[in-house]
Amino acid sequence: MLGTDFRTGSPVWLDLGSPDIDATTAFYGEVFGWRFVSAGPEAGGYGFFQKDGATVAAVGPLTEQGATPAWMTYFNTADARATADAVTSAGGTVRAEPMSMGEVWMAQFTDPQGAQFAVLQSGEGLGRTSENDALVWVELHVGDPEAAIAFYRGLFGWRSAQMQAPGMTYRVLSIADGDQQEGSFGGAAPLRGGQEQARWVPYFAVADVDATAARAENNGGTVLMPAADVPDVGRIAWLADPIGAVFAILKPNPRQAA
Secondary structure (H helix, E strand, O other): OOOOOOOOEEEEEEEEEEHHHHHHHHHHHHHHOOEEOOOOOHOOEEEEEOOEEEEEEEEEOOOOOOOOEEEEEEOOOOOOHHHHHHHHOOEEEEEEEEEEOOOOEEEEEEEOOOOEEEEOOOOOOOOOOOOOEEEEEEEEEEOOHHHHHHHEEEEHOOOOEEEEEOOOOEEEEEEOOOOOOOOOOEEEEEEOOOOOOEEEEEEEEEHHHHHHHHHHHHHHOOEEEEEEOOOOOOOEEEEEOOOOOOEEEEEEOOHOOO
């Protein structure tokens, strides 16, 4: 599961583009107990979701023409410009060129199968992960998982391991360094029946999946996949917030949470 010892290829940041910041912050406040803290008047509405004083995600207004509300996963890189060049060389698209925000560099991309992601060149990131109401896992859904893994391996050196999940072969993703299991942070799964678009989906850990899904629905969200137990993983559900951004919730089984 995720930690805050961020190394190359680790999910390091997560933010949400929204057309209605007030409604979005109210929803996630009710669902996860997050508190919104503005980054300041110069930030154009961008700010941080915090839980118990630690940053767990961020939110800002949509800025791309024609963009739809979605969660964006940022991966740690030592060199945002070199990563942008590698994305282009491997058939991906640079949506936002590397830009400096003080000592931090960021860039946004689309992989060859259409999933959007970003990178952050920084020694810092989220203040809380793999705890209740914080990011615990990220999952890539694409038509060809093996091709996608090869693309990201070229960028970050990721390793992968196959496991059998209900109705599919699931690929567990790990960063390049250290013990492979301890370095796992997410997975890759095939699209099903043409019903999904290629995308990265964040999973947030919760104490009670059913109760969290009910809170989401009671506050204008949608249950896309009802709560279900996944062997050797835990209990999960897929949700969409009131503006349509997709996310998932997970209560890991004790072995996975350890």
